[in-house]
Amino acid sequence: MDSVTQLIASLGFPIVMCLLMFKYMQEESENHKKEVDSLKDSLKENTVVLSDLKSMIQTLVDFLRADNV
Secondary structure (H helix, E strand, C coil): CCCCCCCHHHHHHHHHHHHHHHHHHHHHHHHHHHHHHHHHHHHHHHHHHHHHHHHHHHHHHHHHHHHHC
């Protein structure tokens, strides 16, 4: 806390706040990128599962149609 007070005294409040906001925004940007990457991975996995499910349903429909003919 002492270092923040010294920075404000030497540089001025607006400059220190701009620097702190810049640091905060960089951290938020990194966190957001990690979240988006995680969502991309989940979406890819879900796409594979849905494709498999579609194939299974199509197989079942074909089987039921062949049974009724």
